[in-house]
Ligand SMILES: Nc1ncnc2c1ncn2[C@@H]1O[C@H](COP(=O)(O)OP(=O)(O)OP(=O)(O)O)[C@@H](O)[C@H]1O
C-alpha cells in the first residue's frame with residue numbers, strides 16, 4: 001500500500017458553543033487517513049460528529065484543534081479538490097437539471113460551452129440525458145439524487161465527501177444509486193469518505209469501515225473489507241461474508257454505547 | 270395533450286355570484302326602500318359615471334391617481350427590496366436598525382399624509398410618498414425574512430464551490446427570495462392605492478380621492494360609488510400585473526402553468 005494519502009484528519013477536535021454558553025465537543029482527537037482511490041465508510045451513532053468531520057474536510061468549519069489535509073495541503077477553507085453531497089439533493093428549483101449540474105463549474109468561471117458539454121456527458125452517463133432541460137420538481141427522488149451526484153462530480157474533485165447520500169430514497173432506488181456511485185468512484189478512481197447509517201451500504205461500497213463512538217466522537221475501530229468487486233455492490237451483497245462484517249459492526253456499535261439507531265440495522269432489508 | 274385549458278372548478282359559480290350581486294345592487298335598494306343617497310342603484314351609478322365622464326374630467330383624475338399609485342408602488346417596492354436585501358446581507362445592520370424599523374412599521378403610515386402635504390404642498394409628491402412608505406414595509410419584511418431563511422446547506426454548497434459573497438447572493442439568495450418578494454409585491458400593490466387615496470383626501474384637487482371627498486361634500490352618493498369602483502379597478506389592475514409577472518418569473522415552481530406541460 002504505497003498509495004498517496006488524499007484526505008487526512010490529524011488529531012481533529014471540534015467544540016461548538018451551544019446556546020446556553022456551554023461547549024459541546026462534537027469530535028475529539030480524530031485522526032484518519034484515506035489513500036488515493038480508496039473509499040472509506042464512516043459509521044457511528046447519531047450526533048457523534050460524522051457530519052461535523054465532513055464539514056471540516058470540505059473547509060466549511062474550522063476545527064477547534066488539529067487540521068484536515070487534502071493532498072498534503074492543510075484545509076483552510078473550501079477548495080476545488082473536494083466536493084460534498086448530502087442527504088438533501090440541494091438542487092436549486094429555479095435552475096434546470098443541467099444548469100444545476102453546472103453550478104460549480106459556473107462559479108469557478110469555466111466557459112459556458114465547456115461546462116455544458118460536461119453536464120450533458122454526466123447526465124447521459126446517469127441516464128438523465130433527456131431530463132437535462134427539466135426542472136428539479138419534475139424528477140423523482142432517485143433522479144434528483146443522481147443529478148446531485150452529477151453536480152458533485154462536475155467540478156472534477158479528487159475527494160468526494162458523501163453524507164448519507166441515499167438515506168432519503170426508497171430501498172430499491174438506493175441499491176441502483178449505490179451501484180451507480182460505486183461504478184463511478186471505481187472507474188474515475190475517486191477517493192471518497194462515505195457517511196452512512198446503513199451497515200450494508202458501508203460494507204458493500206467501501207474498502208474500509210471506520211466506527212465512531214458516541215459524542216464526543218472518536219474512532220473506535222477500523223475494519224478492512226476484504227471482498228472483491230467494490231465496483232458492484234449488488235454482487236457484493238450476495239456474498240455471505242458481507243453478513244459477517246455487518247454482524248461484527250453491529251456488535252461493535254452496541255458495545256460502544258447502546259444508542260444505536262434502529263435504522264442502522266434495518267438497512268439490509 | 271388537450272390544448273384547451275379547463276376553467277377551474279367554481280368559476281361558473283363565481284360568475285353566477287357576480288350576476289346575483291349586480292342584480293341585487295340594481296333592484297335591492299328599491300325593494301328595500303333604501304334612499305338613493307344611502308345606496309344608489311347600479312343604473313344610477315352608471316348614469317353618474319357617464320355624467321362624470323362628460324363634465325368632471327374623470328379620466329384625468331383616474332389617470333392622476335393611477336400614475337401616483339404606479340410611482341408609489343414602483344419606488345416603494347424598489348426601496349423595500351433594496352433595504353431588505355441590504356439588511357438580509359448584513360445582520361449587524363439589521364440588529365442596529367430593527368427597533369427603528371419596527372417603530373416605523375407600527376406607526377400608521379397614512380397618518381403621515383398631512384405632514385407630507387405640509388412639506389410638499391398640494392402636488393402629487395406627498396401622495397406618492399405616502400404610497401412609498403406604505404408599500405415599503407411588506408416588501409422589505411418579506412425579502413428580509415426570505416434571505417434569513419435560505420437553507421444554510423444551500424449556502425454551504427455554494428461556499429464549497431468557492432463562491433464569492435456576490436456569487437452566493439446572485440446565484441442562491443436572490444433567486445431563493447423571489448417567491449417571497451412577489452408575496453410582498455402583491456400586498457404592496459393593494460396598499461399603494463390606500464396610501465394614494467388618503468393623500469388625496471387630505472389635500473389637493475386632483476385624483477379619485479379628491480373626487481370622492483368632493484362627491485361626499487355635495488351629498489352625491491353615486492359619485493362616491495363611481496370613485497370607489499374606479500379605485501378598486503386601479504388596485505385590481507396593479508394586483509393583476511404583479512400576479513401575471515409572478516407567473517412568468519416563477520414558472521419553474523410546481524403547480525403553475527399547469528396547462529403548459531412539458532413533453
Ligand atoms: N453548527 C453547529 N453548531 C452547534 N452545534 C453543532 C453544530 N453542528 C453540529 N453540532 C453538534 O455537534 C454534534 C455532532 O453533530 P453532527 O451533525 O456532526 O452529528 P452526526 O454524526 O452527523 O449525526 P447524524 O448521524 O444524526 O447525522 C451534535 O451534538 C450537534 O448538536
Ligand SMILES: [Mg+2]
Nearest residue numbers: 050051052163
Ligand atoms: Mg449527520
